[in-house]
Amino acid sequence: MGAALVLRYLLRKSLGWLLMIVVATNLTYFVANFFLDPRANYLQLRPPRTPEQISRSLAQYNLSRDTPLLDRWWHWVSGIVLHWDWGYSPVGESVNSQISFRIGVSAQLVMGSLILSTLIGISLAVYTAARQYRFADRFAQGVSIVTLNTPVVVASLAVVLLAIAFNQSVGSTVLFVAGAQSPTVSGFWPLLLDRVRHLILPTISLTVISYAGTHLLQRSLLLDNINSDYVRLARAKGLTRQRAIRRHALRTSLIPVAITVAFAIPALFTGAVITETIFAWQGMGQYFVQTISKNDVHGAVAVAAFGALMTAIGAILADIAVVALDPRVRVS
């Protein structure tokens, strides 16, 4: 199989997923219009508005119930296709500007912890699986079970408390406990350092709660393979136990883990609501909750579209991982 074949395969897959995203997004549009009523946002206003006034204000954002749904849909679709305009919230904020800003924030928050928790989880699994039922294994497993069952809030607050204690003992604010960046920093290196100092705590708290899943899954998959006949044959050839495990058992058992991690990406992007809230990051998760609670039809649909896109990316990454790890899988 050549590189051209892989590219063609990826292109075909991507087209399939694009179709899926289009269908999912349009379905969400109708569902959102059914469940979310932007008029409610105007009802609490004082002085009270008449229905006509409300309808008029909503009409400018293509949200008025007086316009037939199909007309609104057509307007919305043509806006996206022709101008890449995802519409406005009931109070006139542009969805485009919200999303584009928040994707960056979320990516910073999520990618670091995703990479860290995967690496930590897999390494721990290799270490503990080779020492099944010994102290190191039982200890690591115990810790993982505790962190797996720790609510995000508890983990985040614990990290914050520790950081505050650390800052106090050092005597200056080394680690920021809130926000994504400081408003006053400028210049490339200072800005980077500032970002990192903001990022450390949320990354730690997200990693702590998510590494255990990878660890336990990878450990049990490895254990299935460690006692397999082919690992025994690899040792009979003259590999030490550790090398036989790493070369022969790990690679075969990585495949399901790689798929799981790849498919976890969409949930991470839109699911880190509590972490975002505690550390005051303006991310996608927070936006997701906010759009629904504020009857922001266009915002909610855009979040759904983003989620579908992430799922597609996750699935394609999973495919790539499988092909890379398992040479038996022929691209077809």
Added chain:
Amino acid sequence: MTRSETGPATGPLLSVRNLAVSFPSEAGRVDAVRGVDFDLFPGRTLAIVGESGSGKSVTAMAVMGLLPEYASVTGSITLSSRQLLGLDDRQMSQVRGRNLGMIFQDPLSSLTPIFSVGQQIVEALEIHQNMDHDVAWKRAVELLDLVGIPHAAERARSFPHEFSGGMRQRVVIAIAMANDPQIIIADEPTTALDVTVQAQILDVLRLSQTETGAALIMITHDLGVVAGIADEVLVMYAGRPVERAPVDDLFTRPLMPYTIGLLGAVPRVDVAQRRPLVPIQGNPPLLVDLPPGCPFQPRCPVSVPRCGDREPDLAVVPDAVGGHSVACIRAHEIRYDGRNSCIDGRPVYPVPPVPDVPGARVPREQRPAVLQLTGVSKTFPLLKGAILKRRVGSVYAVSNVDLDIREGETLGLVGESGCGKTSTLLEIMNLRPPQHGSIRIAGVDVAQLRGRDTERQLRRKLQMVFQDPMGALDPRMTVFDILAEPLQAVGEADRAAIAARVDELMDLVGLNPEHSDRFPTAFSGGQRQRIAIARALATNPSLVVLDEPVSALDVSIQAGVINLLNELKAKLGLSYLFVAHDLSVVRHISDRVAVMYLGRIVEIGAVDEVFGGPQHPYTQALLSAIPVPDPMVERTRERIVLRGELPSPTDAGPGCRFVSRCPLYLTLDVAQQARCTGETPELTGRGDRDQQNACHFR
């Protein structure tokens, strides 16, 4: 053969002394190996024989240093006077693969699925030799070629799943011999393979031995394989060697009652014997807290009270030549009278009486047929495509099969895996009209079945026993529930009647009726198979389909189950359809035999006619591939080793399906060969004998 002269004069290559291995378990310490001593000399073959749990594989693993870390290993293992026991994993990894090569039982799981076979051999080379990658690859291809993989250069890039079981075992052998080891240890290397492939693999093993000059430790339970390959034999029982002898001595003059029992329990493919097998009563002991005394005493037919005092040592037999040792205090009393090993003038194992089959006195033609297949065919579609599947071909699993089984008769159905045996069984068990042809069971055409009641009535007449009794019995049901279920299914509601019938069934298969409140796990493998047979008999069937019923059992247990089946047939007038890959068992139990190849029956007839004078080239090859537990016979036998493996049955064209592997085809002239490839042979035979074969020239 490597029966070389480099005998004891050069000193042993490998010396094992007082080796003991124990594992912790919930029931207590399991003493899996308790004092094994042996010497292995260069170029020689030592066979270690024993039933499951006898400690033979654990001994091999201890030599390789591959036991789990929690195992405690004591004693001494010296390789060319270097102590191996006590080396750590890193030091031991220098020895493994370099001095010791190993071949495992299951070739399907022995190779890493995600590396090409070439890579896996190259890895074995590069660990121990400072070799350039290209050179290593070339050597890997050479090795593959040597072990008989066609087109080795291209096939080296293939992955294990693209190879058949026999081919994968060849690759494993190539890996084992890659670094020219001094010793190759083969742990049941052919148990998972068909007989024709087994013969090929044994040839490759002999070849690898001559190529590398290595000594071979052959671990097996198959006495036929031992007879063909070993120089010396070590028989193990309950973790200890109980007899050690040169191969000829062991087979002609066994002295330990356990060995005598093993040899008597094996049916032979080359002997038309109708006497029952001699089973060894009871089961091997659990290796936890063994009582003092000989561990075989509870099962031994000639034990005396003195046997329980202490465990006998493996002692050299005084008047024997060539180092015959045995661990039995009565060994010196055992004499061989030409037919049986005897003690005090009587056979060690009393020969059970021959069951009398009442129906057998009526000529076959006059007995009613319980099963009749006429022109039965079954094809599976080969599909391709992601969403819209289109048919790209067919697998002709069963083509145009005719056979009938009369009352009180056993038909053996044999052939390599993939030849359509199971598909034929499924067609019969389905109780649905086949795609082509017709199936009549107990005189009823299954195409005429209307409604569930008539189907249930017919189902009573047709029962099945499966290969793996543990998988076939629900572990959460007591034996009583298991046996009562078929009775309830056919509408028996009277609890007292069911209870009485369950007791009767338990008694019938030789189990204690009081044990019917136990769960299947409380029984041993042989007893579980007896339960499975009792379950099949619950509804008074007229035909029992037996799918490899004894292949999961040890030899000594297998004999008891075979005898039981014969007894039941005589007592209840049953008919059996017996499917097995072990042709010796088939010869022993069957009245008639049908040989299948790629979905077609190539030869069918009375068992002694077919086994005594096979006509079809395939039957001849199949029979010659079976090892016979007699070293004299093995040495003089002319073997027809089939080349290649079973092709997949996707070709619907006319002609004989055996053409691609047929040894006879190669000797024919062009016109005759054209007939083989152009015209499908029919089953034909001589009128005076019950034997038909599907070959144009036989």
